[in-house]
Amino acid sequence: MNTTTQPLHKDKIVAQQRALQDPTWVRWSLIAITIAFISLFICLPLGLVIYQALSKGLQAYWAALSQPDTWSAIKLTLLVAVITVPLNTLFGVIAAWAITRFEFKGKSLLTTLIDLPFSVSPVISGFIFVLLFGAEGWFGKWLMEYDIKIIFAAPGIILATLFITFPFVARQLIPLMQEMGHQEEEAALSLGASGWKTFFSVTLPNIKWALLYGVLLCNARAMGEFGAVSVVSGHIRGMTNTLPLHVEVCYNDYDAIGAFASASILAALAIVTLVLKTGLEWKQAKR
Amino acid sequence: MSILLTDISKNFGQFAALNQINLEVPEGELVALLGPSGCGKTTLLRIIAGLEHTDKGRVLINGEDKTDQTVSQRGIGFVFQHYALFRHMTVFENVAFGLRVKPRKERPSNEIIAKKVHALLDLVQLDWLHNRYPDQLSGGQRQRIALARALAVEPSVLLLDEPFGALDASVRKDLRQWLRNLHQELHVTSIFVTHDQEEAMEVASQVVVLNHGRIEQQGSPSDIYDHPANAFVSKFIGQTNIFDFDDQNNEWLQSAGLLTANQAGKIAHVRPHDIIIEKADTSNTASAILKDFQHLGALIRIELIKNNANGSNAPVFAEMPNEQFKQLKLSIGDKVKLKIRQAHWFH
Numbered sequence: 001m002n003t004t005t006q007p008l009h010k011d012k013i014v015a016q017q018r019a020l021q022d023p024t025w026v027r028w029s030l031i032a033i034t035i036a037f038i039s040l041f042i043c044l045p046l047g048l049v050i051y052q053a054l055s056k057g058l059q060a061y062w063a064a065l066s067q068p069d070t071w072s073a074i075k076l077t078l079l080v081a082v083i084t085v086p087l088n089t090l091f092g093v094i095a096a097w098a099i100t101r102f103e104f105k106g107k108s109l110l111t112t113l114i115d116l117p118f119s120v121s122p123v124i125s126g127f128i129f130v131l132l133f134g135a136e137g138w139f140g141k142w143l144m145e146y147d148i149k150i151i152f153a154a155p156g157i158i159l160a161t162l163f164i165t166f167p168f169v170a171r172q173l174i175p176l177m178q179e180m181g182h183q184e185e186e187a188a189l190s191l192g193a194s195g196w197k198t199f200f201s202v203t204l205p206n207i208k209w210a211l212l213y214g215v216l217l218c219n220a221r222a223m224g225e226f227g228a229v230s231v232v233s234g235h236i237r238g239m240t241n242t243l244p245l246h247v248e249v250c251y252n253d254y255d256a257i258g259a260f261a262s263a264s265i266l267a268a269l270a271i272v273t274l275v276l277k278t279g280l281e282w283k284q285a286k287r
Numbered sequence: 288m289s290i291l292l293t294d295i296s297k298n299f300g301q302f303a304a305l306n307q308i309n310l311e312v313p314e315g316e317l318v319a320l321l322g323p324s325g326c327g328k329t330t331l332l333r334i335i336a337g338l339e340h341t342d343k344g345r346v347l348i349n350g351e352d353k354t355d356q357t358v359s360q361r362g363i364g365f366v367f368q369h370y371a372l373f374r375h376m377t378v379f380e381n382v383a384f385g386l387r388v389k390p391r392k393e394r395p396s397n398e399i400i401a402k403k404v405h406a407l408l409d410l411v412q413l414d415w416l417h418n419r420y421p422d423q424l425s426g427g428q429r430q431r432i433a434l435a436r437a438l439a440v441e442p443s444v445l446l447l448d449e450p451f452g453a454l455d456a457s458v459r460k461d462l463r464q465w466l467r468n469l470h471q472e473l474h475v476t477s478i479f480v481t482h483d484q485e486e487a488m489e490v491a492s493q494v495v496v497l498n499h500g501r502i503e504q505q506g507s508p509s510d511i512y513d514h515p516a517n518a519f520v521s522k523f524i525g526q527t528n529i530f531d532f533d534d535q536n537n538e539w540l541q542s543a544g545l546l547t548a549n550q551a552g553k554i555a556h557v558r559p560h561d562i563i564i565e566k567a568d569t570s571n572t573a574s575a576i577l578k579d580f581q582h583l584g585a586l587i588r589i590e591l592i593k594n595n596a597n598g599s600n601a602p603v604f605a606e607m608p609n610e611q612f613k614q615l616k617l618s619i620g621d622k623v624k625l626k627i628r629q630a631h632w633f634h
Contacts, residue, residue: 183371187433189358190365191385191440199365201388205375 029216049267061173064250064261072238073262075248076154080242081116083223084161088218092169093211100177101171114170117163126160133159152234157242160228172214173207182205210283213277220273224266288309288349288443288476289314289336295344297330297500304330306500308344312493315474317467319481319491323523327500328480329448336477337361348443364437364475368449370383370429372421378432379417384406385440407435410469427458431465447479451486463490484524488512496520518633521556528603530555530564530630539593542572543627554632562605563626564589566615575603577621580612587612591623 021027054061064070099111117125131137133150143150150156182275188198204211226244233240241249243266250258294306304327312318320328333339335346337358345354372381382404386395391520395403408414411431421429430450437445450466451459467490470477474475481487488508496503496511496519505515515521522529530536530545533551545555567574575591582588589612591603603625617623 183367183369184373186358187365187367187371187436188373188384188388190336190338190363191436192359192362193384193388193390194359199389201384202373 005031019281027103046267046271049260049263052256053264054218055260056257059190060257061261061264063254064258065265067258069241069249070246070258070262073241074265075156076221076241077243079154081210081219083158084165084222085215085219088165088222089169089211089215091166092173092214092218093216095170096173096177099174101182111174114167114174117165118167118169119221122196122225122227123231125163126228129156129160129163129228129232151232152240154240156232157229157240160232161222161225164225164228167226168221169211169214172210172217176210209280213280216273216277216280220270223269290444290476290478291345291347291350292331292335293345293347295331295334295341295346297334297339297342299328303500305334306340308500308502308628310495310502310505312476312478313474314349316476316493317470317491318478318493318494318495319487319524320478321484321487321498322497325480326497328482328497329362331497332446332448332478335444336363336364336365346384348606353581362440362443364440364442364445366430366433366437366445366447366450367454367480370426370433370453372429372433372436373420376420377417378408378413378419378421378424379404381421381432382436382439384436403439408432410438411435425458426454427462430454430462434469438475442475445475445477447477447606449480449482451483452481455502459486466490488524496523515556515631518554518556521631521633524560526555526604528557528559530557536595539573540627544573545627545630552634554633555627556633557627557630558605559588560607561628561630562603563628564591564605564607564615564617565624565626566617567622567624573625574622575621575625577617577623578602579619582609585609591625593625 022030053064066152095110095114099107101112110274126186130151133139133156134144135144135151137151148155150159184202185198189195190201193201224244225242226248229242230245230248233242233245235245235249237249247259247262247266250256250262290310290312292308292310295305295310296303297305297586308327308331315432322328330339334341335348336358337346337353337360341354347353348361348363358365371383376384383400386400386403389395405414408417411434411436413428413431416424416428416432421432424432431454434447434450441530447466451462454462463486467477479490488511491508493505494511495505495506498519504511504520505625506514511524515524521527530540531542531557535597540555575593577589578592579590580587582591583606586606587609589605589607591605593601593603595601604627
């Protein structure tokens, strides 16, 4: 904050850091273990996915990707993300606003419930939707009468993904908005700004990096979710398979190139997400 | 413009934060709401602002009932303890905010906004910082910007919530003087909340003392100091020695010059500067031992020990000018004789 005093203290801080540091061999062995672990369990599998996908050459890779089933899986995955991410962004902002700005009974219970999708096994989450909307489920008969398909169809996949990815945005925003307090908003209101104006010109700029970060994580999960989607999708090729499900189908068919090619798209998506996330964090730190 | 509060009550659950507050603030005054923490002073300020709803009672600003209006409709200026500047906007944009959010019809042109903002920044002597962001400013600078921002919308009343509470002692001292001068220049009716009696006495033209959600006393600083309405105000404003009129003290107090009539059950509050210290004579009445003294600049603060009839000790604090103390040539442990010039009596 006070840039003029920093150079004076810098030597002192460095000296303090040195005094507090562990012996050299401890430092280096901890760093080595971390690097080895990350290489073995993260970089190696990721590299292998790309290596395997390209093992029969680029042509085979493209051929695998341009199969109609793969295309339909990519399209369904994008559709699910396009619907669930904006919805959960909206719900996340609303939930974070309600929890950090209002006092009401059952608030702590609600805060705990937001985390529920994280703590429940995704398979169970998917199963809940089958119990609700499946042929034998609570609403099953009614849905059959009106010929509405939810389970083993895109709506079921979207519902399950909504459930799974709900916490990401809210979880990012709640601690930040709690820490910020609402005095800036009160100040804007006292200056005559309307509620909407206050939200868009004061609240949103303050939470935008956390919000983007939450949206990114939400998107990554929406595209990558397997467990819950697997239960509700029914694995109908070319119809209800998302990319992660398609990977499994190809793999079970001994179609290694197809499986790894599809997996490489998901991996690329993960890498893009991480790069964007790092960029956001860097930008946030700079502010 | 004047502020009139009638019968304001506010509960938080079981806790009565404010209890039937009636208060009139005449136009152009600079009023301090003074009280210990939890007395309801900030709640009262926020109710006037419209940041909090009142359970009962009305808020009138310049004769107009504002009780049911929201904070953005009331046309007040509010300054927060922790500044609440918009952190993603420059100083200039912070001050311009109130003008930019006006409805299109009332919104001034960009040139007029720029002119006005620079004029306000000149007023708070910080125009050279107009391109900075809030986190590049010191606390005192931030609070002055917050004040400029509040003044930009030409508020009918200015409300300040512990405006100096988060600042260093030396900055606080400067800003108090500065606020008082600014108020004399602008004459906008202002209320500020503080728990610091010295700050209230120094800055305000009127002081309202609050305790447990009630108004204990309202008056000019000298009124409040010289004629405290009750024991709470007397204790809260300035230092005071408290003497119970009981068997322990009766004789001692009478010999120190306080009333001779029977005052049983009453309590005397004596300001330190109303205690006169003389060299002890042989009579041994109203005596005390000099325990310690401290230099407070022009004044000397003296700590004395009074022996009660039953053998226990009680501290007594006195103050006298430096010069006078030197002439007495006292040292620690000396026996002295006390005279009490005047006291405030409470039950």
